[in-house]
Amino acid sequence: MNAQTLRRYLTPPLIALLLAIALFFAGGLINPDFINVTQAINIVRLAAFLGIISAGQTLVIISGGEGIDLSVGAVVTLAAILTFRITGGDNNLIGVGLLASLSAGFIVGLLNGIGIALLHIPPLVMTLGMTGVVSGTILVVTQGEMLGATPALMSTYIAKPLIFGIPGVILIWVALGVVMWLLMERTTYGKHLFAIGVNRTAARLSGVRVERAVIITYTLAGLLAALGGFMLLGFAQTVLLNLGDPYRFPSIAAVVVGGTMLTGGKGSYWGTMSGALVLTLIDSLLRAMGLAEAYQLIVFGGLLVLLIAVYGRELNLRQ
């Protein structure tokens, strides 16, 4: 195999995936207990939550125009709290909880899209503002009191081993991967998404309704983040006011580590899935090594720089 064919096959998502596997075995060198099937499934399960939450972020970043969604964390929290409260632990109300969560995510995403596409508010500050609106609404409604419970069935179907010892969330994640692939590669919306990501003016001139595509993108992002929040409740079992906050920036990092450019127009969800795996692995590895928190942070930051340096580079000015 010569260098050129090697380069063709070694796409960023594949590099990330290979890296994930290498990291897993590196973990075994540091701590032999790290390598076993249970541990592997556990890590993939953790990665699945980050992966599902990052799905919408992938679409938003590909759509370009400095696209970014900082409201994912707040939407995750909102969806989890809604499900927690509405079901109150009743298995029969899971469907209602899911529907309410998705509707809430839909509304938040739609508002993001309108603010960005029609009012020309920069995505970063618009979605940051919406984070405040969502967190604020949560505070107004709950008054800080988390009433409710998690239905037992959610834990059974999401977090606990379902088929061949694989938890439901991993199966759902894989299914989502297929759906995302179909959406991005096989639909008109997908074509429009990449077109507006590359060049909005060119897209407009070739008949793409740019504003509509942008609004759909942010709406989908809200919807997917809400799905992630619903899933996360099945795992976390309980809700906190900042349940989703730890996912806000990692969702962006997962997308970038998966080879999607922050400048838009290029990327894949399959890359994000690998990115989520890599980030979760590094995190688990650092924990398994028993490093002090301060060193964990420093090593994680350094590794993140190295990771994006592998292929997250911008074009050379001299070209």
Add this chain to the structure above:
Amino acid sequence: MKSLNLQRVFARNTYLISFILLVIVLGINYIVQNNVFELRVLNNNLRTLLPLILLAVGQSIVVIGGGLDLSVGTLVSMLSALLVTWVTPDSTPDQILLAVVLVCAAGMLAGLVNGLVVAYLRLQPMITTYATSFIFSGIALLLLPRPGGSIPRDLSTFYRSPLLDIPLAFYAIALLLLFWSVLRTTRYAQYLYATGSSGAAAYATGVPVRVVRVTTYVWSGLFAALASLTLMLSTGGASQANIGDDMTLDSIVAVVLGGTRLSGGQGGIAGAIIGVMILRVIRNVIFFAAVPTWSQTLVNALIIIAALAGPGLIRLIRRSIGR
């Protein structure tokens, strides 16, 4: 014709909309809090505001140069930790001066690292500075595992007292504006704006784009150092490992509220200063208008979104009327 002129005025003075916004919110603030312009209240407000003002100034230089710095807040945390591990209530003036110089140098060094990675490794600014923010957080936690620290009392008293009946922060803001107006006359500023509006075009016309990019992050590091110094003066040296973390996003919102576009090549530090004030005055209004505690976050966010949406909304309405 008249409306056309008005449009041109707004386009040329990017601060103008922000300034009008500030006047409006200040007016509302005056209605709900009559003593807002009294020296004591003004002094207190500005004193606690100065760190964020400095940070937003650094952020706006990076943004004008076409970048973004998500590490500024954690940098403030790290530098504050650094300062209070060196300075104790018994430190001599010489020791304090040395610590201040070292903190500034550390800030510039951290900015240099950010800048080198962004400009020479060509990594995307947002994700790079997000990654380095972990490193700065980690170092902050290493230096200051538990909240603590204090500085000589005289220093915080000095910082708290107005000079010649004018709040100290006014002098700082005047200095910042002076610094900026001098900088604007230099060739460096032309390079900065050229780099921000189009890196490739600037490179083609001989602008040392990479060097300019690096310097923007060094500025940001220096201003983060100044922010941490004023923050420590304001708290009397009491710090904790995450004391500045929340300031990052505020600094970006302030820059945008000040009329600087995140796409770069336009704007200025006066906008950032106005932006910080708008953010603070909104919070003041909410507090003094007796908005129930649980609703404050929501009301605050709604007002900020309304402020951000204002210009776009006006354009949208005008266009639909024009049709």
